[in-house]
Amino acid sequence: MTTHQDTTTVAVLGAGPMGQALAGALLDRGHDVVVWNRTATRLEPVVARGARPATTPAEAVAQATLTLVNVIDNAAATAIVDQVGEAASGRTIIGLASDTPDSSRELQSRATALGARYLGGAIMTPVATIGTEHGSILLDGSEDVVERHRTVLEGLGAISWVGEQPGTAAGYDMALLDFFWTSIGGYLHGAEVARKAGIDAASLLPHALGIVSILTPIVTDLAGRLDQGTHDDATSDLESISASLDHLVHAAHDAGLGADALEALRRVTRRGVDAGHGKDEITRVSFAEAAALA
Numbered sequence: 001m002t003t004h005q006d007t008t009t010v011a012v013l014g015a016g017p018m019g020q021a022l023a024g025a026l027l028d029r030g031h032d033v034v035v036w037n038r039t040a041t042r043l044e045p046v047v048a049r050g051a052r053p054a055t056t057p058a059e060a061v062a063q064a065t066l067t068l069v070n071v072i073d074n075a076a077a078t079a080i081v082d083q084v085g086e087a088a089s090g091r092t093i094i095g096l097a098s099d100t101p102d103s104s105r106e107l108q109s110r111a112t113a114l115g116a117r118y119l120g121g122a123i124m125t126p127v128a129t130i131g132t133e134h135g136s137i138l139l140d141g142s143e144d145v146v147e148r149h150r151t152v153l154e155g156l157g158a159i160s161w162v163g164e165q166p167g168t169a170a171g172y173d174m175a176l177l178d179f180f181w182t183s184i185g186g187y188l189h190g191a192e193v194a195r196k197a198g199i200d201a202a203s204l205l206p207h208a209l210g211i212v213s214i215l216t217p218i219v220t221d222l223a224g225r226l227d228q229g230t231h232d233d234a235t236s237d238l239e240s241i242s243a244s245l246d247h248l249v250h251a252a253h254d255a256g257l258g259a260d261a262l263e264a265l266r267r268v269t270r271r272g273v274d275a276g277h278g279k280d281e282i283t284r285v286s287f288a289e290a291a292a293l294a
């Protein structure tokens, strides 16, 4: 990542922790940064670093070739873009809130109706990574527009164009956060099961990190199976997984804990066994079919 870019005026709408990090990284690279936030006092840290405050979203966008909208969700972002009105015409706007593909498509259609070039975006890494090579931002929309702004955007982190279709970046975002939060939930639930068994989190940690490390080859194998539709030669088959889930549900209940997530997975695996796929890999089961039965 280069550290000095040509100066560009960039507007950042939203000054939560992430909006401040985006504005700060742009300032660090010497850009002219215009900022707006619903609560103006929240702009103070970035204004102290050299950003110029705007009193309305339209005032900010009118000064910038590139605008990043980073607020809590796409409903808020859409209301802000509506306030920008005709000042959006001919400008590039990137929506960077984490939200559903449908809400991303709605924002895209509102921004383009105002004459803006619009890219849908998803920030996949925390605040501390912004402005470093560890930052990761996914973008959908016109590849030409991504390329036009790539130099500036790469000052924020690694930029991945994921496709032309609006909502694609949000699709990645929702999928990856689904994986992330159910994994974190699983860790916290497991840590509670451990605590009830007299094992503290520090004692569990090296073994928990062992589980984290085996996820890399396992997820790689599962991804290939999902795309190729190959479910045989299981290293751990559905019958075995189903039995294991029975024990895990019992252990959680014995410890006085709920086991909703484990029970949901058990429903899916049992369905696979009942359908005659007990010797197959877990990729054989369909969450879509299981949801229809629930």
Ligand code: NDP
Residues within 6 Å of the ligand: 013, 014, 015, 016, 017, 018, 019, 020, 037, 038, 039, 042, 070, 071, 072, 073, 076, 079, 080, 096, 097, 098, 099, 123, 124, 125, 126, 127
């Ligand atoms: P928040 O998600 O809490 O968003 C705060 C920002 O949203 C503030 O600017 C706030 O304005 C604004 N906001 C909230 N509601 C409204 C509204 N109705 N109208 C206008 N503005 C509104 O904090 P973050 O900055 O952390 O996150 C921003 C986005 O970035 C979120 O979608 C988040 O999921 C995503 N993200 C954040 C990461 C992180 O590490 N923080 C990592 C990856 C993605 P006000 O100050 O006036 O309340």
